[in-house]
Amino acid sequence: GENVEQHPSTLSVQEGDSAVIKCTYSDSASNYFPWYKQELGKRPQLIIDIRSNVGEKKDQRIAVTLNKTAKHFSLHITETQPEDSAVYFCAALLAINTGTASKLTFGTGTRLQVTL
Amino acid sequence: DGGITQSPKYLFRKEGQNVTLSCEQNLNHDAMYWYRQDPGQGLRLIYYSQIVNDFQKGDIAEGYSVSREKKESFPLTVTSAQKNPTAFYLCASNRGLDSPLHFGNGTRLTVT
Numbered sequence: 001g002e003n004v005e006q007h008p009s010t011l012s013v014q015e016g017d018s019a020v021i022k023c024t025y026s027d028s029a030s031n032y033f034p035w036y037k038q039e040l041g042k043r044p045q046l047i048i049d050i051r052s053n054v055g056e057k058k059d060q061r062i063a064v065t066l067n068k069t070a071k072h073f074s075l076h077i078t079e080t081q082p083e084d085s086a087v088y089f090c091a092a093l094l095a096i097n098t099g100t101a102s103k104l105t106f107g108t109g110t111r112l113q114v115t116l
Numbered sequence: 117d118g119g120i121t122q123s124p125k126y127l128f129r130k131e132g133q134n135v136t137l138s139c140e141q142n143l144n145h146d147a148m149y150w151y152r153q154d155p156g157q158g159l160r161l162i163y164y165s166q167i168v169n170d171f172q173k174g175d176i177a178e179g180y181s182v183s184r185e186k187k188e189s190f191p192l193t194v195t196s197a198q199k200n201p202t203a204f205y206l207c208a209s210n211r212g213l214d215s216p217l218h219f220g221n222g223t224r225l226t227v228t
Contacts, residue, residue, distance in 0.1 A: 001175070004158070032214035043206065043219040044159070051214065089158055093214055100212035101147045101166045103174070106158035 002027045002094045006107025013080050014115055021110045023090035024072040032093035033066060033073045034104070039086045047088075048075070080114045087111050119143045122207050122220035129201075129227050137192045137223045139207035147212045148190035152176060153204040153222075162205075165190055166212065194225065201227045 003026040013019050025033075034049035050057045050064045050073065057064050061080075066073040077084055090107040120141045129135045141148065147166050151159040161174030165184040179198025184190055190209075194201045207220040 006158070009156075034216065036217075043221050044217075045219070046216045049214075049216065091158075101149070101164050101172070102210055102213060102215070102217065103161065103164065104159075104217065106151075106160070108156065108158045 002030055002092050002105040004090060004092050004105045004107045006090050006110060008110060009108065010111045010113070012113045012115060015080060015082060017080055019075075019077045019080055019084070019112055019114075021075045021088055021090070021112070022072060023074070023092075023107050024070075025092040025105075026071070027092075027094050028068070028071060030092040030094045032102075033064070034091050034093075035064060035075050036089045036091065036106075037086045038089065038109075044089060077112075080112075082114050082116065085112060085114045119218050120207060120209055120220035122205075122223050124223060125221065127223055127225045129225070131227055132196045133227075134193055134195050135201075135225065135227075137194070137205055137207075137225070139190045139192065139220060140188055141190075141207075141209045141218075141220075142188065143209055143218060144187070145209035145211055145218070146187070147210050148184065149208045149210075149217070150174075150180070150182065150190070150192045151206045151208065153206060159206065162192065194227075201225060 031052040036044035038044040063076040091104040149164040150162040163182040165171040181193045208217045
């Protein structure tokens, strides 16, 4: 099966600085890589995703890059704000033999703290 | 926001008792999932269902059971065979494949 490693486990940045979270995956057949944000006590919510036919995707202050050769993908948050403080999870989808469902494998999460 | 409702928010049980967690969705999604979340760990897949009357084991299915009698509902039973049931349980749904997962608010189960 798939294995996803995520680093760092905690990240503290000053407001306005950039934050980068990195993930690696093990199965080269994985083809979909979403990122979820989970605020304290709340449900995870999708913030951005990328498919294997694309190398980079941006949405305002958030971007994701994918390096299929190295099997890693990264989340970049620019001009961080206090409301960016949360736990961020990466995930990888291995579609083989799972039919129509999405058998996502999640990383262990990164706790991002944006300080004033 | 609505879409997926999990109940109750907090649940307390004595060791040795089975307990059922509710998950209902009104998004007309075919696929539904149950994840377990423990501190310092990612979300781990317990069971998933692609269509009514069909479900598959995820990575940590031992000690759990599910049913999918209706498209809208995917209840999870935590049995007495689950060795460490205290955790935060999240239900999710999507249209399948690489469509975004929608999560419920979760149920925090404490077994003493």
